[in-house]
Amino acid sequence: MHKTPTGTWLPAWVPESSFTLSFLLIICSIVQSTTGGYDGSMLNGLNILPSYTDYFKLNSATTGLNTASVFIGGFLGPIFSGIMADKLGRRPAIFWGSLITIVGIVLQTAAQNIAMFVVARIVLGFGSAVSGIAGGVYLSETFASRWRAWGVGLLNDFYYIGALIAAGITLGTGEWQSTWAWRAPTLFQAIFSVLCILILPFIPESPRWLVNQGHFEAARLAVAQTNANGDLNDQVVLTVYKEIVDTLKWEKEEQRTMTPIQIAKDPIARKRLLIGMSAGPFSAIAGNIIASYYLGAELDTAGITNSTDQLKANVVLNVWSLACCLVGTFGCAVWGRKSTALVSQSLLIACLFIIGGLSKLYADNPDGASSSLIYGNVAVMFLFQGFYSVAWTPLLYLYPPEVMNYSIRANGLAFSSFMLNAAAIVLVFVMPIGLNNIGWKMYMVNGGWDIITLVLIAVFWVETKGKTLEEIDAIFVGHKHSDVPDVEAVRRGKVVLDVPVVEKELEAEVVAMKTE
Template sequence: MPYSGAILPFNTSDRVPKSSLLLAVLLVGCSMITSTTFGYDASMVNGLNILPSYANYFNTNNTVNLSLNTASVWIGGILAGLSFGKVTDIIGRRPSLFWAAIITLFAVILQTAAQNVGMFVAARILIGYGTSASALTGPAYLAETLPFKWRGWGLGIFNDFYYVGGLIAAGITYATSFWSSTWAWRLPSAIQGIFSIMCIIILPFIPESPRWLVYQGRTEEALRVVARTHSNGDMNDPITITQYKEIIDTIDYEKNTAKPLSMTQMVKTPSARKRVILCTSVAVFSTLAGNVIVSYYLGSMLDNAGIKDTTTQLQINVILNAFCLVCALVGTYYIDRIGRKATALISISSLTVFLFLVGALTKLYGNSTNNAGIYATVAMIFLFQGAYSFGWTPLLYVYPPEVLNYAIRANGMGVLQLALNGTALMAVFAFPFALADIGWKTYMINAAWDALEVPFVWWYWVETAGKTLEEIDELLDGVKHSNAPDLEQVMRGEVQAGRERGSLEIEKSVVVAGDGKE
């Protein structure tokens, strides 16, 4: 029996705008607010780790306490990766975003009120669950709902707003750093809940994923959503008809696959395994690129570089987040123009060089009074983060939902979160000890790992730019599971699509070069 979606405490059918442009803005707006929460959280903790009032309250001068308070968020992320993909498939994409926001909001209240390390860590685990649940659902939802011409931009900017949250948190923690009371860290914690509230406010005005609706047998609703997202509500528009037919045919094919939506489906066939490997490679490569050190332990990096003043470190944190946001937006702009693979290769190659230079300059000038050398190190940290932001920030949530087909998309995004949070948990726990014990060598080891990522991406990745989710199947399965023409052919006028008497009819036009006649 098809699921009705009643678990969401509001109905949206009359509130969804018919303007495709306005709807795209609302879709991206709701989803990017969820990533703003995660970016805010990372930058806030980075700032809190620098604040004396926070360090004294939780005794984070103890490396174990520092690692536990910082890394506990990833424990919640691992739990979300294991469980929330199935939830998203069962109750739908929109309701999943709603409940993820509710969990995050509750956790923020708990974190703000924390009285000891145990209470703070429990709140951090719940925040990790809620934000990772949003990060699991949001990209799948956007990929399935946005028109493909806006998909790269929409999914890219989804994660770009990580730095918007980071910039806001950096500014707030800098402002509260002059306070001596516990509100120096409680207020930044409380403000984090605003983003979840904003997400909940937007949800009544956006539709459910058309692909989820088709899978539930709610095909007429799905057609209305496709029309609203592609053609301002015109259900007879050729582009709407073509995209709808692709979805219908492909979902019908996948529903007839043994045990669809199950975890075993992800390893059943060579193409499914390749999809999961591609998805997982994004999580592992982006997390272990070295950005975790900068994102959570910038203070330690700057200490090693020779900048030990708390106010200066917090100022650098603000400027760095602003710089990274600009680089991420530039990467998002180019991701459709130069393609996913080229973006990844430029990013990995550049950040590897800059991380080697961070290590070398830290060794040479870390304990010196040479201001030129110290600020050269800071410049390399900025360039490293800029190169990372150009590629991995947009790619993290653009590429995985594209290479995963519907039958494994939600569970595959769960695997992404599991790999992302698992590797991050390891890195966030390990890096403080590495920085304390081997210092600059940590960067060299990390950069050597980054160099190994380049040949893998060059050889194994497939290019997904310029194709609908159903057309990407042909790259990985060797066949497209629909007889509908490619959407770009319809947009160029090479193929005509019509809808007559409630059925779909696709007609191919042969254009004679030179005179334009059929």
């Protein structure tokens, strides 16, 4: 371990090995995503448990309110998260978000009525949004480009680990004859935020944030620690660092740190923001909210009505989804982000229409429905959730920060999360009412708007695979803002860097930026 300057009040003792550090960064990703996954699966389980529904005397509207209230906090959190990540530093923003999440979980566990439960979930959602957005920006800026797809993809992939843990816990506590049948699962949710806080002192601050704040030596060291076991003179380290310095110097000279109004007026910034933020609402409206929060109601439409069978299905569904999102992360890394999204979205649309059709057949004659119809419908529901997991689970935090440049990255990812939660507030509240009132037709409606999403992805999304964050600029402006070769070309030995020349250029640039 080496004490590493961070430019913030939160110190760091970073391991020398880049492999070990990458592992710690992945752990940081994992504990961020497990909180959200745990929450969704936990509510899925609680909505099936009589001890929970009877305690709060829930109906369709209050069930939707209890569940959707976390998205109210998730709706408010992004308003502050981008500012916090830019001003305080990426790691301190993660710390405060995690701490707020713990407070919300404690209040949720102690809830005595619907009002207290809703307020607690608002606090929980706020904290999760702050730490999740800061974590997404931090990891995209800190991971070496060759590992970014896996490292940042896992930020949301392990949603299903949290979901699986919650499904198992609610299944285990479901037979308890007390309110602890639902309180215990809510309390266990705090474990992941605690682990996140414990890991923060052993990972460095974002090198992009450090350069922007004028901590150049600390930034170069962070790049070296994540790319070359701390070797400051490694050619890849020098290339990455030079790209960062050149690009942020250009952004400052061109006054690219924009207000929301300036972003709206600038065509390139506007395009980057709209493409990047689209992943949030696209993932929210895809249709997985039904399976993520109202699996019991969804299985009811298919003919699986026993609560124990539904809880078991919840466990199996999360194992399946985890396997699929890992395949999807591999796809994002190897096939590309846009290609993976197009294939996944096409399969989602097909599944929704099939589920709608099979659910109609069951609704028309529930007493005479065959077991093959029932289990066939459940199988397609599982396929749907798997296809969702292939693309949207890894892309939700991977794609937005790649598309957005540094000046709008934190606030842009916050805006993506803001729009996701705005859509989710409506959909999580509306879905149980829709399923109750129009049943199978809800799937058809969902499939219709998913077709629009598919067209928008095909027309407007860009491919970011295999590029550093600075090299992605060339997709939008025609060239990158640094004269060094691309990082992958240096890494693979296709280009040899002229180290003395680059060092002199860097020295001059750093002096100029410090005096500005």
